[in-house]
Amino acid sequence: MRIYIITYTYAALLLIFSISNHAKKNTQDYTVLKKIAYHYLYGQVRLHAKQFQLDIHKPTSRVKLKACKTEQLTPFLPAHQKLLSTRSIGIRCPEHDWVTYLPVKLTIYAQVIVAREQIPRNTLIRRDQLELKTISYRELRSNYYQKFDYLIGRNTKYPIKSGSIISEYSLKKEYMVQRGEHVQIRAQINNIKATSLGVALQNALRGQQVEVKNIQSQKIIKGKATDKGVVDVIY
Structure with a gap:
C-alpha cells in the first residue's frame, strides 16, 4: 500500500513541476524586458548627455504576459514624456497584442x-x-x-x-559690449579671418548674442560678445 502512495505522490509532483515549467516557458521573462529597455534608453540618452545613471526596475504589480519572441519586442517612449526626464519606458509585443511599462530612474x-x-x-x-x-x-x-x-x-x-x-x-553685471559703443567685429569664413568696425545695438554680457551694425557696409549682423569691445561672427 505504501508503494502505491509513494508512486502516486511522486507522479503528482512530476505533474505539478511539468505544469509549472510549461507555464514559465509561456510567460514573458521580465529580465529580458529590462535588458531591451536598458539598451534602448542608454543608446538614446547618450546622444544628449555625457554623464548619467540609468536604472530600469520591474513593475511593482507584475501581470503575467504571454512570452513574446525577442525580435518582436519593441521599446518606446510613452507619449508626453521627454527623453531626459522620463520615468517609464514602454515595451510592445505585436505578436500577442500586449503593452507593458517599466519604471525608469534616470539621473543626468x-x-x-x-x-x-x-x-x-x-x-x-x-x-x-x-x-x-x-x-x-x-x-x-x-x-x-x-x-x-x-x-x-x-x-x-x-x-x-x-x-x-x-x-x-x-555677480555684478559686466557688459563686454555696450549699446552705442564702437566694437571690433571678428568674422571667420572657413579658415579665412577678417576684422571690421561696428556699433553695438545692444548691451551684452560675455557669451551673449548681440546685434551690431557694420560701419562700412551698414548691415546689421548678429554675433557673440567674447571680450571687452569684441564681437565674434562665425559663418
Whole structure:
C-alpha cells in the first residue's frame, strides 16, 4: 500500500513541476524586458548627455504576459514624456497584442563651476578660486557656468560660500559690449579671418548674442560678445 502512495505522490509532483515549467516557458521573462529597455534608453540618452545613471526596475504589480519572441519586442517612449526626464519606458509585443511599462530612474549629471573657497563680496574672481563639480541636473538652477573664461575677472555682487554653484545672480553685471559703443567685429569664413568696425545695438554680457551694425557696409549682423569691445561672427 505504501508503494502505491509513494508512486502516486511522486507522479503528482512530476505533474505539478511539468505544469509549472510549461507555464514559465509561456510567460514573458521580465529580465529580458529590462535588458531591451536598458539598451534602448542608454543608446538614446547618450546622444544628449555625457554623464548619467540609468536604472530600469520591474513593475511593482507584475501581470503575467504571454512570452513574446525577442525580435518582436519593441521599446518606446510613452507619449508626453521627454527623453531626459522620463520615468517609464514602454515595451510592445505585436505578436500577442500586449503593452507593458517599466519604471525608469534616470539621473543626468553636468560639470558646473563652484567656488573652491569663500569668495567675499566685491571681489574680482580668480581662476584658483574656482573648480568643476559634477552635480545632478535636478540640483541645478537655471543659471550656472561651465566655462572658466566666463567668470574670471567678474566682480561678485554677494559673498559666495565655498562649494556653492556660481550663478549670474551672485555677480555684478559686466557688459563686454555696450549699446552705442564702437566694437571690433571678428568674422571667420572657413579658415579665412577678417576684422571690421561696428556699433553695438545692444548691451551684452560675455557669451551673449548681440546685434551690431557694420560701419562700412551698414548691415546689421548678429554675433557673440567674447571680450571687452569684441564681437565674434562665425559663418
